[in-house]
Amino acid sequence: MAVYTHLGADQLAALIAHYDVGTLVSAKGIAEGVSNSNWLIETTGPEAQRDGGKTTRYILTMYERRIDIADLPFFLGLMDHLAAKGCAVPRTIHDREGASHRHVEGKAAALIEFLPGISVDRPTPAQAHSVGRALARNHLAVADFTMTRVNDMALAAWSRALEGCGEEALAAIDPALPGIAFEELRYLERQWPGGLPRGVVHADLFPDNVLFAGEDVSGLIDFYFAADDAFAYDYAVTHAAWCFSGDGRNYHAAIADALMRGYEEVRALSPGERAALPVLARGAAMRFIASRAEDWISTPADALVTPKDPMDFVHRLQFYRDHGSEVFRPAN
Amino acid sequence: MAVYTHLGADQLAALIAHYDVGTLVSAKGIAEGVSNSNWLIETTGPEAQRDGGKTTRYILTMYERRIDIADLPFFLGLMDHLAAKGCAVPRTIHDREGASHRHVEGKAAALIEFLPGISVDRPTPAQAHSVGRALARNHLAVADFTMTRVNDMALAAWSRALEGCGEEALAAIDPALPGIAFEELRYLERQWPGGLPRGVVHADLFPDNVLFAGEDVSGLIDFYFAADDAFAYDYAVTHAAWCFSGDGRNYHAAIADALMRGYEEVRALSPGERAALPVLARGAAMRFIASRAEDWISTPADALVTPKDPMDFVHRLQFYRDHGSEVFRPAN
Numbered sequence: 001m002a003v004y005t006h007l008g009a010d011q012l013a014a015l016i017a018h019y020d021v022g023t024l025v026s027a028k029g030i031a032e033g034v035s036n037s038n039w040l041i042e043t044t045g046p047e048a049q050r051d052g053g054k055t056t057r058y059i060l061t062m063y064e065r066r067i068d069i070a071d072l073p074f075f076l077g078l079m080d081h082l083a084a085k086g087c088a089v090p091r092t093i094h095d096r097e098g099a100s101h102r103h104v105e106g107k108a109a110a111l112i113e114f115l116p117g118i119s120v121d122r123p124t125p126a127q128a129h130s131v132g133r134a135l136a137r138n139h140l141a142v143a144d145f146t147m148t149r150v151n152d153m154a155l156a157a158w159s160r161a162l163e164g165c166g167e168e169a170l171a172a173i174d175p176a177l178p179g180i181a182f183e184e185l186r187y188l189e190r191q192w193p194g195g196l197p198r199g200v201v202h203a204d205l206f207p208d209n210v211l212f213a214g215e216d217v218s219g220l221i222d223f224y225f226a227a228d229d230a231f232a233y234d235y236a237v238t239h240a241a242w243c244f245s246g247d248g249r250n251y252h253a254a255i256a257d258a259l260m261r262g263y264e265e266v267r268a269l270s271p272g273e274r275a276a277l278p279v280l281a282r283g284a285a286m287r288f289i290a291s292r293a294e295d296w297i298s299t300p301a302d303a304l305v306t307p308k309d310p311m312d313f314v315h316r317l318q319f320y321r322d323h324g325s326e327v328f329r330p331a332n
Numbered sequence: 333m334a335v336y337t338h339l340g341a342d343q344l345a346a347l348i349a350h351y352d353v354g355t356l357v358s359a360k361g362i363a364e365g366v367s368n369s370n371w372l373i374e375t376t377g378p379e380a381q382r383d384g385g386k387t388t389r390y391i392l393t394m395y396e397r398r399i400d401i402a403d404l405p406f407f408l409g410l411m412d413h414l415a416a417k418g419c420a421v422p423r424t425i426h427d428r429e430g431a432s433h434r435h436v437e438g439k440a441a442a443l444i445e446f447l448p449g450i451s452v453d454r455p456t457p458a459q460a461h462s463v464g465r466a467l468a469r470n471h472l473a474v475a476d477f478t479m480t481r482v483n484d485m486a487l488a489a490w491s492r493a494l495e496g497c498g499e500e501a502l503a504a505i506d507p508a509l510p511g512i513a514f515e516e517l518r519y520l521e522r523q524w525p526g527g528l529p530r531g532v533v534h535a536d537l538f539p540d541n542v543l544f545a546g547e548d549v550s551g552l553i554d555f556y557f558a559a560d561d562a563f564a565y566d567y568a569v570t571h572a573a574w575c576f577s578g579d580g581r582n583y584h585a586a587i588a589d590a591l592m593r594g595y596e597e598v599r600a601l602s603p604g605e606r607a608a609l610p611v612l613a614r615g616a617a618m619r620f621i622a623s624r625a626e627d628w629i630s631t632p633a634d635a636l637v638t639p640k641d642p643m644d645f646v647h648r649l650q651f652y653r654d655h656g657s658e659v660f661r662p663a664n
Contacts, residue, residue, distance in 0.1 A: 008453035026448040028372055031361035040360055040372060042448065116358040121340035
């Protein structure tokens with residue numbers, strides 16, 4: 001949540017000159033994105049659409065860490081594919097040579113459509129309904145997307161991450177954590193379902209990656225964890241992200257019902273997907289326990305940024321263990 | 333350079349509802365401001381000016397540290413005074429009860445006009461000329477501004493800051509630093525000029541506090557060091573901020589000439605002000621040596637943010653000691 005790279009006005013203007021977006025009017029570094037630098041920039045707009053005082057906004061993203069540059073054509077191609085299918089996903093602006101990204105200061109940078117809207121902290125059921133619809137539309141829209149990417153944040157990676165942390169460090173976060181985590185990993189390794197409908201999924205659809213205009217989704221952003229996985233797993237991640245208080249201690253049934261209604265208005269879950277949801281939801285909770293535990297342990301105690309608490313997702317995991325088969329009961 | 337406070341969409345919307353600016357359309361935390369949190373927000377605009385799809389932008393500033401809330405009416409009143417006089421300074425938007433700032437989450441927040449424009453790293457002479465004019469216009473415009481504030485970053489504060497650091501810590505930054513700094517403080521205490529024309533000055537007009545549309549200043553921002561001081565001292569700070577390479581090792585005479593020409597087109601410096609500039613410029617360099625040394629010493633070695641190097645201003649100080657009377661020679 002910071003701007004890691006300094007880009008001067010000269011550098012920004014030189015970069016923008018490679019695109020048909022007119023000249024730079026304003027630029028603000030924005031505090032968004034897990035590990036990228038982002039600028040909200042305003043230009044005089046593409047030549048053909050220029051109209052007196054009207055300006056056009058874009059997000060300029062510079063890729064800093066965690067993202068393998070070799071994956072960029074996949075991420076940006078996915079966004080363009082979804083946008084072309086009418087999903088509320090920002091398009092990538094290609095430069096005059098047709099490239100989806102450029103290199104600046106030894107880093108990759110992409111110019112992305114600006115979508116207006118606001119991220120919400122406490123979604124309403126109407127907003128969850130709209131998110132369910134948008135997620136399902138994505139799942140339908142990737143049917144003819146030809147690129148793919150292995151999910152490097154799947155079950156095997158959770159094991160690796162938690163083993164890398166070690167029992168002692170996990171116990172320092174919470175004495176109960178290593179026991180719960182390793183037992184759960186063994187359970188998931190035995191029970192993880194195969195053969196579910198799959199395709200390229202967002203895999204990180206938290207409220208801060210969704211923009212709203214009122215109750216309606218106006219944008220889905222931050223596709224940098226997108227990868228090939230089960231659609232129902234993507235649904236489970238979204239469920240874990242939207243249907244609880246931040247600390248995971250309170251389950252919001254009205255949100256969950258609205259999410260499911262919205263999703264199934266667009267794409268019905270198969271009986272197999274329905275039946276798999278309790279396990280997939282436990283996996284979704286584990287995915288964030290694993291990455292948060294890693295971040296927690298690697299963050300110096302006096303860092304300016306407080307890492308997110310892995311226990312927030314342990315509470316979700318416990319809820320899914322206790323109530324999963326009840327909240328995800330098969331439709332009758 | 334971060335967003336220190338998290339404000340949810342609900343909180344932002346509730347805050348905005350106290351102003352006649354319409355409803356929230358988008359909000360981005362921006363990485364700007366020394367020690368405040370800032371959001372670039374977009375609303376449907378004031379009722380009287382609402383016009384279909386057109387939105388209005390504002391900067392929402394939440395005051396975090398360093399700024400005494402008791403000073404806010406002064407800072408915001410100054411901005412409004414300058415804007416009313418036609419200076420390129422953003423106005424404060426007052427709430428429906430007429431207040432210039434409100435309290436949110438125990439902190440003060442103000443809604444400020446958004447000015448388009450870009451900050452430059454390497455100003456052109458034409459831009460320096462425009463800054464000189466804008467600075468002089470400010471100096472004329474404060475003649476009838478009735479509020480005032482003691483400059484708590486003046487000579488006595490530089491002494492206190494550097495003595496607080498201690499010789500040993502200063503020597504760890506650079507072995508030459510304590511000798512240079514304490515000798516210079518003694519010189520400035522003997523030579524600091526009194527009786528110069530004074531008023532409320534910006535006192536921190538670095539390139540990142542100036543927005544440009546092309547070669548013309550479109551905005552002066554960040555008045556949170558503004559205080560009563562000599563106009564010529566403000567000029568000296570601006571000279572130190574604009575007329576050198578970042579590390580202070582290269583002096584840009586063409587920038588300095590343009591800055592002076594611009595300033596004097598609007599407000600002629602008196603012979604006394606001219607004569608004082610060499611000492612004032614040494615003082616301006618000391619002011620940033622002192623604050624940067626303090627920040628350097630108080631920043632943990634493994635912090636994410638690299639503090640700015642005090643030596644950048646030691647190089648400026650050395651330049652002013654060696655060449656001040658030559659570069660600021662009295663007009664003939």
